[in-house]
Amino acid sequence: MDVMNIVKQINDVLWGPVMLFFLLGTGVLFTLKLRFIQVRKFKYVWKETFGGVFKKTAKADEDGISSFQALTTAIAAQVGTGNLAGVATALASGGPGAIFWMWVSGFLGMGTIFAEAVLAQTHTEKVDGELTGGPAYYIKKGLGNKYLAGFFAISIVLALGFMGNMVQSNSISDAVHTAFNIPNIVTGIVVAAIVGLIIIGGISRIASFTEKIVPVMAGLYIVGALVIVIANYNQILPAFQMIFHSAFNPMAATGGFLGSTVKASFRYGVARGLFSNEAGMGSTPHAHAIAKVKHPAQQGLVAIMGVIIDTGIVCTLTALVILTTGSFTTGFTGAQLTQEAFISGLGRFGSPFIAVCLFFFALSTIISWYYFGEANIKYIFGKKGITLYRILVLIFVIVGTTMQVDIVWELADTFNGLMVIPNLIALLGLVSLVVRTTNDYESKLEEGHFND
Structure with missing residues (x-):
């Protein structure tokens, strides 16, 4: 029995046109229902995200974390190997037009991720004295379906906590080995040690780490990419022309492209965009759920900034570096x-630069994905299951650096797909709650409730 082939066939169905239609369609629905909130309230997206960054905020504790810490924890998961490998795959398989459709999926995904954050904020729970939340909680409390919630919880632990983190550690070890010739197992042990030191401190230490490392790692990558793009400034306009032209016109199989039809551009652009910013995937709501904000919609606006940074800035710069060079x-x-x-x-300097960026991208993703899994371990077992979960995650991180991960990638995709389904069902079933909550926020905003 060819297990790899069976898993691939399952993924072809799971991540086929139907899934992309529902992910994109959910974005369209929330964008329309919320009257293009990502455009109308962009001023407040910026204000809620950066307005209080330099103010003294409450420390992370059992009652939650700051809004900015929630965002950086979410971005740590969003900005990862997908920003490097995923964008390049979309370009190679779908042509430059895939980047246009990646932007479209990102724009619509802002509506979805806003809804996820709002629902996560309105359905939190104290588990053994600690605030927690995420799709499992709004599926159980919002939809009233504990079985679907349990299915989601198991899927995300397997997809992100275990298999996904094997893929991330493998990416780190390969990049470090290529750039510095360090044995993979050595890198794996070092990464596991760093991860262990951070996660043993719980959400307080995780939030503190992401709050510090995410701005640095994103800034480093953005500066490096801008240096290249500006140095090739005469190719910037042609790059954008290629992107817009090939989004609606088939390209011949010339140069490095496999020959991209409009259908291929759409498919790969939408898929890689959604995979990168994770809108609708059900992962980032775990971070946004426990943010200390006055109103759920405030964190929804902050969540929109995550997509802007991930897809609008980091993914776009990756594409421009590839095209302008x-x-x-x-x-x-x-x-x-x-x-x-x-x-x-x-x-x-290019190879070590990418190795360093990939190291921090993947390390921060491992830590965030660990936490997303932990929230669901709490849902299933309570706090008593966390110690074993931590040990298993560290083992998977080390093992991931020593093996060929083709099958692990495929299995991670399978469970990613399985966790998306119950999350989308909940989002579509709770549309009216999201709209009511948003309307309540906007009316209070007009009354000056959030002026401080």
């Missing part, structure tokens, strides 16, 4: 294509 003609795909583009733009 001409690296798309090399025939490479995935992380190898992105690495080639940075080597072309930064010379011998």
Whole structure:
């Protein structure tokens, strides 16, 4: 029995046109129902995200974390290997037009992720004295379906906590080995040690870590990418012309592209965009659920900023680096294509630069995904299941650096798909609650309730 082939066939169905239609359709629904809140309230998206960054905020404790810490914990999960490998794969398989459709999915995904954050905020629970939340909680309390909630909880623990983190640690070890010739197992032990030191401190230490590391790692990558793009400034306009032209016009199979139809551009752009920003996936609501805010919609607006940073900035810069350096003609795909583009733009510093960025991208993702899994371990077993879960996560992190992860990638995709289904059912079933909560926020905003 060819297990790999069976899993691939399952994923072809799970992540086929039907899933993409429902993910994108959910974004369309919330964008319309909320009257393009990502545009109307952009001023408040910015204000809620950065307005209090430099103010003294309450420390993370059993009653939650700051709004900004919730955002950085979410971004730590969103900005990861997908921003490097996923964008390159979309370009190689769907042509430059895939980037346009990635932007479209990101724009619509802002409506979805707003709804996820609002629902997570309105359905939190104290588990053994600690505030927690996420889709399992709003599926159980909002939809009243504990079986669907349990199915989601099990799926996300397997998809992110275990298999997904194996993939992340493998990406780190491969990049470090390529750049610095350090044995994979050594990298795995070091990564596991760092992760262990952070997660043993619970959400307080996790939030403190992401609050500090996410702005630095994102800033480092953005500066490096901008240096390359600006150095190739004469190719910026042609790059955007390629993106918009090929989004609606088939491209011949020339250069580094496989030959991209409009259908392929749409499919790969939408898929990679949604996978990267995780809108509708049910992962980031775990962080937004426990943010200390006065109104659920405030955290919904902050969640929108996560998509802007992930898809609008980081993914776009990755695409521009690949296009302006001409690296798309090399025939490479995935992380190898992105690495080639940075080597072309930064010379011998390109490979170690990507290795360092990938290290922090994947490390922060491991820590956030660990926490998302922990929230669901609490849902299933309470706090008594956390110690064993932590040990297993660290083992999976080490093992992931020593193996070929093709089957692990496929299994992670399978359980990702399985956890999306109950989350989408809950989102569609609780549309009216999201709308009512948003209307309540807007009326209170007009009355000046949030002026401080």
